[in-house]
Amino acid sequence: SSDAQEKSARSPAPASRTRRRYVSKLYQNFGKLQPEDLGVCKSYKLMLYNEIIGACYPGAFHLLPLGQRAMEKLVRIIDQEMEAVGGQKISMPTLAPDTLWKASGRWESTGKELFSLHDRHENQFCLGPTHEELITSLVASHSPVSFQQLPQLLYQITRKFRDEMSPKHGLLRGREFEMKDMYTFDTNEETAMETYHTVCDAYSNVFDRIRVPYEKVRGSTGNIGGSLSHEFHYVAEAGEDRLLLCLRCGLQVNQEMAEGTSQEDLCQGSREHCQLTESKGIEVGHCFYLGTKYSSVFNATYTDDAENIRPIHMGCFGLGVTRILQAAIEVLSKERQLRWPSSIAPYQVCIIPQKEGYQADLYFRLAEELSDQLSGMPNMAGEVVIDDRTKFTIGRRIYEASRIGYPFVIALGKKALADPCQLEVINTATEETQFLSREQLMDLM
Ligand code: ATP
Ligand code: MG
Ligand code: MG
Ligand code: MG
Numbered sequence: 001s002s003d004a005q006e007k008s009a010r011s012p013a014p015a016s017r018t019r020r021r022y023v024s025k026l027y028q029n030f031g032k033l034q035p036e037d038l039g040v041c042k043s044y045k046l047m048l049y050n051e052i053i054g055a056c057y058p059g060a061f062h063l064l065p066l067g068q069r070a071m072e073k074l075v076r077i078i079d080q081e082m083e084a085v086g087g088q089k090i091s092m093p094t095l096a097p098d099t100l101w102k103a104s105g106r107w108e109s110t111g112k113e114l115f116s117l118h119d120r121h122e123n124q125f126c127l128g129p130t131h132e133e134l135i136t137s138l139v140a141s142h143s144p145v146s147f148q149q150l151p152q153l154l155y156q157i158t159r160k161f162r163d164e165m166s167p168k169h170g171l172l173r174g175r176e177f178e179m180k181d182m183y184t185f186d187t188n189e190e191t192a193m194e195t196y197h198t199v200c201d202a203y204s205n206v207f208d209r210i211r212v213p214y215e216k217v218r219g220s221t222g223n224i225g226g227s228l229s230h231e232f233h234y235v236a237e238a239g240e241d242r243l244l245l246c247l248r249c250g251l252q253v254n255q256e257m258a259e260g261t262s263q264e265d266l267c268q269g270s271r272e273h274c275q276l277t278e279s280k281g282i283e284v285g286h287c288f289y290l291g292t293k294y295s296s297v298f299n300a301t302y303t304d305d306a307e308n309i310r311p312i313h314m315g316c317f318g319l320g321v322t323r324i325l326q327a328a329i330e331v332l333s334k335e336r337q338l339r340w341p342s343s344i345a346p347y348q349v350c351i352i353p354q355k356e357g358y359q360a361d362l363y364f365r366l367a368e369e370l371s372d373q374l375s376g377m378p379n380m381a382g383e384v385v386i387d388d389r390t391k392f393t394i395g396r397r398i399y400e401a402s403r404i405g406y407p408f409v410i411a412l413g414k415k416a417l418a419d420p421c422q423l424e425v426i427n428t429a430t431e432e433t434q435f436l437s438r439e440q441l442m443d444l445m
Pocket of ligand 4: 286
């Protein structure tokens with residue numbers, strides 16, 4: 001019977017045991033905050049107001065259940081795209097010894113942005129803002145590796161810490177935040193460049209799947225170092241970076257990188273027709289080619305086919321996971337209505353049965369039946385909630401559901417029982433309402 005137990009632990013929960021979810025039991029709609037009381041940036045207000053995140057202290061936030069669900073969906077997309085290019089997931093310590101950071105010179109150069117602390121033996125550590133030192137010394141501990149074992153693409157999705165001068169706009173600039181950081185290890189510059197472009201393409205795939213428009217621009221290598229760098233940005237007024245874009249010659253660059261260069265020198269090709277536009281961008285991803293900057297410090301090496309020991313060529317690639325979560329909302333939302341990319345919306349569907357009163361139990365049963373049927377569709381398990389607060393009118397609950405941004409809201413009004421073609425289905429992104437039969441609804445999902 002222990003065999004049977006083990007088997008049942010491996011098999012998915014049968015649909016009949018999948019819990020129905022009721023809005024009255026969700027950690028939301030406490031409604032104590034008013035948007036007027038909150039900060040300045042739209043997505044930050046919407047996320048606080050709708051209980052996606054909770055404020056803890058400046059630069060630090062609780063991800064509440066809705067925020068955590070969205071974040072896990074985003075992580076799944078990232079994992080799939082990193083695995084598709086051969087990425088292997090790891091998890092490194094958060095506390096990093098000062099010795100490693102002093103060896104690379106970044107203890108000094110990072111300065112006050114680094115959170116540092118001592119242990120009981122007076123050893124000093126920082127809370128990792130990024131992990132080049134740790135990963136390079138890890139690979140160095142196995143060095144020299146064989147050229148046949150390269151390339152290696154290692155990544156993690158973990159909490160990062162930066163004592164930002166001015167934490168701002170909620171998750172957009174936190175002092176703790178989730179980052180996906182990948183580090184790549186190659187035999188020479190040429191293969192490292194191939195890896196660089198492969199990972200940049202994987203980033204494009206991540207952003208294509210999120211389906212929020214983005215720009216890829218040349219970026220500066222800043223404090224991380226290296227010689228080539230691209231950034232991914234969402235264009236939004238709340239962004240703190242300035243992007244220079246030219247539709248004519250294809251120039252796309254972060255102004256940080258263009259400092260001191262004239263427009264003529266920036267634009268390539270048929271210059272007199274060039275027209276630079278400037279947009280504000282939120283930096284959501286960053287790719288660097290590092291060369292041997294870190295491998296030479298920590299002695300991360302490989303043996304080539306003639307048994308020569310050579311330094312490894314590295315790249316590093318960051319994605320601001322929690323920043324993407326909020327920046328996507330910043331781009332898509334209206335002032336008072338939160339809009340999710342449907343790929344990461346915490347729940348896909350909210351069903352709203354008729355207000356209490358005549359035949360209320362029949363509407364409620366219909367809501368539960370629909371919920372079970374929808375939850376049985378591919379990828380829909382756990383994606384449906386029922387707004388069981390039937391003391392409120394349907395109208396009020398539709399308003400709240402579209403404010404929170406469920407991609408689909410299904411209202412079961414008076415006609416729903418009488419006529420099977422009268423399920424009112426609202427697409428909150430387009431604000432279109434359709435009246436559908438059950439079959440048509442299932443086809444839509
Ligand atoms: P910024 O220019 O906004 O300060 P950065 O260039 O210092 O960001 P990187 O070192 O390139 O950041 O880190 C990789 C990614 O981590 C960034 O592209 C961004 O998406 C995210 N990130 C960086 N700092 C923060 C922060 N304080 N809060 C949330 N996400 C951040
Ligand atoms: Mg920074
Ligand atoms: Mg930057
Ligand atoms: Mg950057």
